[in-house]
Amino acid sequence: MKTRIIHAFAGTMILTSILLSIYVSQNWLWLTGFVGINLLQSSMTNWCLLDKILTKTGVSNEGESCGV
Numbered sequence: 001m002k003t004r005i006i007h008a009f010a011g012t013m014i015l016t017s018i019l020l021s022i023y024v025s026q027n028w029l030w031l032t033g034f035v036g037i038n039l040l041q042s043s044m045t046n047w048c049l050l051d052k053i054l055t056k057t058g059v060s061n062e063g064e065s066c067g068v
Contacts, residue, residue: 002061048050
């Protein structure tokens with residue numbers, strides 16, 4: 001469940017920042033870059049702040065269908 005939440009959150013942040021950059025200001029693309037860098041860092045270090053937050057709130061990976 002945590003993995004799905006993390007992926008959904010990252011995707012939502014990217015899509016939101018792209019829409020905001022189109023309709024509000026191009027400076028919102030910095031948020032897209034930040035999310036991308038965070039995803040890259042997470043893939044190399046296997047550390048994710050949102051994972052830690054979800055763990056502390058009681059969300060677990062039980063019932064994952066993709067085997068993660």
